[in-house]
Amino acid sequence: MSTTDQPVPAQPGTPATLPTDALGFAVPSTVPTHWYNLNADLPEPVPPHLHPGTHEPLVPDDLAPLFPMALIAQEVSTERYIEIPAAVREIYSLWRPSPLIRAHRLERVLGTGARIYYKYEGVSPVGSHKPNTAVAQVYYNAIEGITRLTTETGAGQWGASLSMACSMLGLTCEVWQVRASYDSKPYRRYQMETYGSVCHPSPSDLTASGRAMLAADPDTTGSLGMAISEAVEVAAGDPKAHYSLGSVLNHVMLHQSVIGQEVLVQLAEAGERQADIAFGCAGGGSNLAGLTFPLIGQNLREGTTTRVVACEPAACPSITQGEYRYDFGDVAGLTPLLKMHTLGKDFVPPAIHAGGLRYHGMAPMVSHAVNLGLMSAVAIEQDDAFAAGVVFARAEGVVPAPESTHAVAAALDYARTAADGEVIVIGLSGNGVLDLPAYAAYV
């Protein structure tokens, strides 16, 4: 990672002296200094991504049209700790470390003798964990001279996060949003526009892949897989543009590891020896991996016995119902082949409220961890998830994101019969402020 000490380009209209590593802003020592890479501790390496044409393992040049070299290197790295560039760490410090909060009131409502903690990523400016990787990805693109990023987004958390990071580091950003969310949940689009981004509904008529999808089904509500195809196509056609993905890939899991690393420190500060069990919601896998890979790594290195549960929606059950095989990340087949739990690239999930969990596949590293027996999985019905979200909100104040309620539901079920003194950790990937209509409809 020797490229991390170069200045970032100036934001349009501002002096060419934006925050860089050289500025030396004081960052609290409680913000992690390195990302943790589970690949260093796995008993078997994660299966490589394959070239979609040759079905041979990817080489770095295959990815160069879409990603900066630093991220391509991180994608296959087996280093245990990778230093976080100072400019990224300084932006992290605006909301990190995120709080790990003992859920005293929730414990009492449940009548459990277990100790429940929740790790709350909703304190970030966009209200979710997504900026942890957005800031890193934008930074590495910026120092390689890229000025424009494209991406897809479902409910919009990722698009808003990448938009925020681009506005803070001086890049332009163009987002294809799944039409179901674009039409029904405009607030995230407004957020992207406030940060200066452009947001299109997907499929759109701006790309060949989008036009083909519209020709096949003019009334399609879209999917993450379709939106990925469009964003990749546009980035591949512009030498100053790259593509950015908010989940699934190994380097995204890496960046999110700040969540779980903080949990380890915060649990120790709270006097806990270990988390006995940790619940994370699973869509593409990034929040789950960020929360739990550092805990799994501790299990592998130090013999702790933390159990990890991936909590996915029953409407999109890639781990519990999908096959573990190579599949495309998108609908059009433009991405590399990824070894993952998949419902098939053409699977279009129903329009559940947890838009961030509507993905046909699962991160290869999460899939691999499941396959190795390092974590288990459970599928949660939407109504059960909302019921748990309401119990949580009324006890703890925070209204969890619909995605996060899947982890809450599984944790509440577990806590009701947990032994006294068990330590339960819930990953609260974000807040549900922009999903309040769904809560109101449920209530």
Add this chain to the structure above:
Amino acid sequence: MSTTDQPVPAQPGTPATLPTDALGFAVPSTVPTHWYNLNADLPEPVPPHLHPGTHEPLVPDDLAPLFPMALIAQEVSTERYIEIPAAVREIYSLWRPSPLIRAHRLERVLGTGARIYYKYEGVSPVGSHKPNTAVAQVYYNAIEGITRLTTETGAGQWGASLSMACSMLGLTCEVWQVRASYDSKPYRRYQMETYGSVCHPSPSDLTASGRAMLAADPDTTGSLGMAISEAVEVAAGDPKAHYSLGSVLNHVMLHQSVIGQEVLVQLAEAGERQADIAFGCAGGGSNLAGLTFPLIGQNLREGTTTRVVACEPAACPSITQGEYRYDFGDVAGLTPLLKMHTLGKDFVPPAIHAGGLRYHGMAPMVSHAVNLGLMSAVAIEQDDAFAAGVVFARAEGVVPAPESTHAVAAALDYARTAADGEVIVIGLSGNGVLDLPAYAAYV
């Protein structure tokens, strides 16, 4: 405050052992232990509230139908520090201390040599500073056996905050929301409903005062003054109910003092001798007072020279254009007479986006401080406020609440010509996540 160590009643359906002072939850030492009361340090006492019938200073019994005795005592207290009950402090610790953040990127965008800090209250579960007093008010009502609270709300931050506090401490909550916001901004209502509250548009046909207002103008968009009349009327008619006010009154200013007390500690930790100037938005006055009264108190006691600027909307300029005289807090004239800057109780502000600043009057303690020359005031046009909010969001990530953008606009104006090394503090009363349509319309 000898009443603060009694248990709170149980939440419906849960064991009668909800969080109380006796539980001994560990609360970080960084959460303030006492509220600060500016009344102890003022060179002249704040003018008393008057009985609306007799025009004599209020006695405690006058307020007893609406407020618990602990809050009535705080309303007239001249003690400098009042201990925060442990149960309140424990809930504060879910999001307090709120961050004081150095706005490095914003400084660079402005090209200023000043050091800009913002105190960010948007990390609370509802995204604003309002829970600081909501939790305290609900607590004191709970320990006096009150089971139902009524209140008014404008944009909805206050109604959502009181709803949250009631759900966490086991009371029911009924909210009258200004119709303009009820109709155009339903998310806060959904938030109240998620916490289990009932929300009515105001004026409503549920109260005599509401029916009278509807008879006078069936198409009225409502106002905070009208909604207060309705909530007060209902509380006065139910012996188990009290009324709760989210701003204006002295005890509300007291509870919000945690903001400014934390700022003093956090500035010292950052190596700053003092804030040279602090900007807070001013509607009813609670965020402004919370941020700045501890700073003014330090000026009065220790000779620091922090200047304080109240930033109000040009569309509702109670300090800069109103009269300083006794007036009612509501339209129907049900409240005590308060000595304050007022545009007249019948003034109906235009439907600006900063709904939380649409109030005809100003907190008596803020008005008194202005009158004594302890702070100045400036009126900000809505477009200038949004422009500043966008600059702030794109530099710092956080999208400020429309209310907060008034303070941001004044601070940015000041910073452009500030001397190198000046320390500027901006009160960011909340985030603008639920106001993104207004931002999108502006962008």
